[in-house]
Amino acid sequence: MLPWLAFGHMIPFLELAKLMAAKGHNIYFISTPRNIDRLPQIPKTLIPFIKFVKVNLPKVKNLPENAESTKDVPFDDVKYLKIACDGLQQPVSDFLKTTSPDWIISDFCNYWLGQIAGDYGVRMAYFSVFPAVILGFMGSPEVLMYGDDEQQKTLEDFIETPRWISFESDVRPSLFQLTRMTSLSNNLKDDGEKQVGDTYRLGATIQSCNAVLVRSSLEFEPDWLNLLNRLYKKPVIPVGLLPATATNNDNDTSWREAREWLDKREKGSVVYIGFGTETKPSQYELTQMALGLELSGLPFYWVLIDQRGASDDEVIKLPHGFEDRTRERGVVCTSWAPQFKILSHEAVGGLLIHSGMSSVVEGLQLGKPLVLFPMLIDQGLIASYLVEKRIACMIHREEVDGSFEPESVADSLSLVMVKQEGKMYRDKAKEMMSLFSDRNIQDKCLDELMHFMMN
Template identity: 25%
Template sequence: MAKTTHIAVISIPAFSHQVSIVEFCKRLVHLHHHFHVTCIFPTIGAPLPATLTLLESLPSNINYTFLPPVNKQDLPQDVPSAVQIQLAVSLSMPSFQHALEFLLSTTSLEALIADPFANEALEIAKEFNILSYIYFPPSAMTLSVFLHLPALHQQISCEYRDHKEAIKIPGCVPVQGRDLSEHFQDRSSLDYKLILERCKRLSLAHGFLVNSFSKIEEDSERALQVHSRVNNSSNNSRVYLIGPIIHTGSSNEPKGSECLRWLESQKANSVLYVSFGSGGTLSQQQLNELAFGLELSGEKFLWAVRAPSDSADGAYVVASSDDPLQFLPNGFLERTKGRGFVVPSWAPQTQILGHVSTGGFLTHCGWNSALESIVLGVPMVTWPLFAEQRLNAVLLAEGLKVALRPKFNENGIAEREEIAKVVKGLMVGEEGEMIRGRIEKLRDAAAEALEEDGSSTRALYQFGTQMESFVGHS
């Protein structure tokens, strides 16, 4: 019988990252039965209720601990949520070090797996002489961009959004500077300083576990393998595409039952699902334009609507308690009754995307949502808001060609006529039909990647065996 292999995993205080890393841990211990994982969570204030629900169903060989909370009032209030999260993680590093010391003294801890936004932990792992890896929740293309940021920083002197030519990164779709990650867009900002430090620190990792699969990112995977061998300080550094890892949620979500019942009465592929993820928010002006655009399109829709905010990630750390329905245009609900269904704040996303009536998904392009749409074969309208979502939109619309991307005006607003045109194009247009055919092929490829002999299952198995062989020779 194989001896137990202990692994520590650290995430960040953002549910989209936590859910991805927990689902990864479940898959890891399912494939490697003798692995035991301890998940370590920095927190801002109390743990997120959704996180506590997520942790209720862990198998016996995964346990977890919350680090002492960082007080939100101790963080700068005038910075984006992403910066607050990164600063909170940095403040939690002494507590993390104590947690790692405890695990080292009580178990045969052999490796650490860190979220890329908690990669100070790689330096601590190096001090303790244990193997360290990055679990990368976004795409392989995004990882490639992150790994190349230090070089881009030297090569391009202006703001990336002002750079005239497309930026070419090995293995990736050419990207306009304005479509690079939100964190890159202001070189004088604390956000940029933090992300540049984190990108430089990635070279400390012994390998990267990426939530993607070979069929959709073959070129990026190949380029990453080359980059990793040439540039990483850790010998034998490898890149493993081990996705798609998605969270299916509970099958008996009471809050979702009403909208699911409504879907039951609709025709196949007739409904556009509209959602901006666990934290995305629109301004009041954009909320109005989206409502009028959906109305103007004449198509059926199911919209998980959130209260507006001037910050695109306004609900990422703390959600508004306001009733979002009061912010919709006057008479909108009455005029679209029967054709549209509006859900306040939250909806059971994977159940909706998996429903036969759902024919399209207007999404903020968070990678979790993009993968769910691919796994369930639903064509997309891309509406990126923050983080690396514009990169994802480029990959989905221009690389994989499984999405349509609306045009935004000079003020950054998608106007109602444009929204209506794109929605109709996806739901009933010829281009939408071609997109549906392509994404159904990717759906099948995603399922194949996760089969017993699929590319992602093989990659995750190789990660476990190679990690143990490194431990054996260290």
């Protein structure tokens, strides 16, 4: 396995590795030393089956010292992490030559891997940690690599339903999400390095692989998975939703402190707020969010990433006096927190999240209703799919600039957490538990995957 250098990717890869290892298969998990050291511990029973392979990340101009994952750098420096990742071609080639695995399961970033794997007779699968709705909306490998001149000529064209989608769907990103991604991708230092765009990387990876594995299930996304089969013209295999499993490290100080606070709250009264390790809100978004949360009057547990690595000089700050005014009913945690354990506590009644797939799965497998605040394109597509299926509520934002009022945050939270007219979201979350936490569905997906790979 060779995941992209982001914990939102490495963790799902590790979850899939654990499931495969539990079936008796041997896994080599390749990443950098610092990333491997920061991964969660695996169960002792799986240690004989999962070998962690540490490869050193090449030094790259403009990439900060000791930066080995996206959580270590500001968003506009992630491009240099990808350039460094491209420097892993030789060590990965050497590994395949000496180890000769049956398959290598890769992420979107490693567009160069298909050729190397083919040279050594190793089959390659692309594993998408994103659901099928994102891949389907973005189109075929050819469209990803070279664009779609038939339809997508201006920025506004990209929010229209693509011509290759033949079924009814309201799924689309917002214009402000597209604008943000465009400005970030153009915000590069003049370093003379060759820049390879994300969509090209993804398209080339899909084009050169033998199969596409998707974090999804037919029960969750039947139309979108069927679309991928038509677009890719190669096997597309849902590996399941990869529901989280709790670890038993009760000696963890951060969990003890969180549990003590939660134990004092009423059942279902607390809203958990978290935007993952990869997403940091802007100062404007943070201020409006905090004021809205204060306005809601709800108890909250907020895990806030205010800085991405030591080189991030845009440290965001809560409004003056916010923590003092909300001290009696809220916690703001600016360090790592055991998210799944916190969500599992009966005091937590709902989530305010960025629509990242891991947080969506964790919330719904526990039957907790969701309020969504997507910031980037992939999050926007997941959010609009969940809203279309009436699974979650999304905070209203202006289409062009993404502006929003604190009242929108307070109203959405009150609707989903408290009000009678929001009961549909609470009921739907409980209904989704049977899909998102169903180990039989997960086992079925895994069995079909392993049957395919072994044959």
